[in-house]
Amino acid sequence: MEHLKIASDNYVAFTFFIGTMAMMAASVFFFFELGNTSQKWRTSVLVSGLITFIAAVHYYYMRGYNLATGDSPTFFRYVDWILTVPLMCVEFYLITKKAGAKIGLLWKLIAASLVMLVTGYFGETIDRDNSVFWGVVSGAAYFYIVYLVWFGEVAQLSQNAGVQVAKATRVLGWFVLVGWAIYPLGYILGTPGGLFGIQLVSDPAAATRAMDIVYNIADAINKIGFGLVIYALSRNSED
Numbered sequence: 001m002e003h004l005k006i007a008s009d010n011y012v013a014f015t016f017f018i019g020t021m022a023m024m025a026a027s028v029f030f031f032f033e034l035g036n037t038s039q040k041w042r043t044s045v046l047v048s049g050l051i052t053f054i055a056a057v058h059y060y061y062m063r064g065y066n067l068a069t070g071d072s073p074t075f076f077r078y079v080d081w082i083l084t085v086p087l088m089c090v091e092f093y094l095i096t097k098k099a100g101a102k103i104g105l106l107w108k109l110i111a112a113s114l115v116m117l118v119t120g121y122f123g124e125t126i127d128r129d130n131s132v133f134w135g136v137v138s139g140a141a142y143f144y145i146v147y148l149v150w151f152g153e154v155a156q157l158s159q160n161a162g163v164q165v166a167k168a169t170r171v172l173g174w175f176v177l178v179g180w181a182i183y184p185l186g187y188i189l190g191t192p193g194g195l196f197g198i199q200l201v202s203d204p205a206a207a208t209r210a211m212d213i214v215y216n217i218a219d220a221i222n223k224i225g226f227g228l229v230i231y232a233l234s235r236n237s238e239d
């Protein structure tokens, strides 16, 4: 079998490699810490581990695919997101459940994230000519999630769930507002519509590479960071 080497200037393959390692390490950490996590927070920390574990498996695949073909693994990128972003919605539901969160809130968050991701996928693949249109629809669903977390039900419930949950929800809110905003930046770099017609990277191959690097960085920040906030909450909360 041929051994595929990552060239020292191949930042796409390199960030896929580092992403795989980071997601694996984070998963081992969350799973092993389950043993010293109180009953009340065990499911939340387990979900943190599931998010990074699902990403680790996808990154392992995407790393090999990208190295072997030089192409962007768009389909498996979105399979990963379709599984992990709803699990992040589950985290919001779990930590506000004690304050009375209803299952309807979870469905609202999941529905919005599915609209956000499916429309993004259309813009990146089957209808690239209208990438700006799909990006705007996806962005609207994204802002709805931001609204729920910062001002809507999630924010309101977290106020009644104790100081620590309120604090953690605020930090997770920053992840959604700033960390998740990195993804549309990657989309703007990598799709033909650019930023409402303005092309930031003109060479299509370079644009795709830029997009993958931005997505890889965003995933590491958001999946591992998000999980660590939940982990910290499980340690800080007195009850």
Ligand SMILES: *C/C=C(C)/C=C/C=C(C)/C=C/C1=C(C)CCCC1(C)C
Pocket (backbone or CB within 6 Å): 081, 084, 085, 116, 117, 119, 120, 121, 134, 135, 136, 138, 139, 142, 180, 181, 183, 184, 187, 219, 222, 223
């Ligand atoms: C672990 C994966 C995460 C947290 C993925 C999040 C993805 C997004 C927030 C993607 C958002 C997009 C837009 C807001 C507009 C352009 C299309 C997307 C799908 C890149």
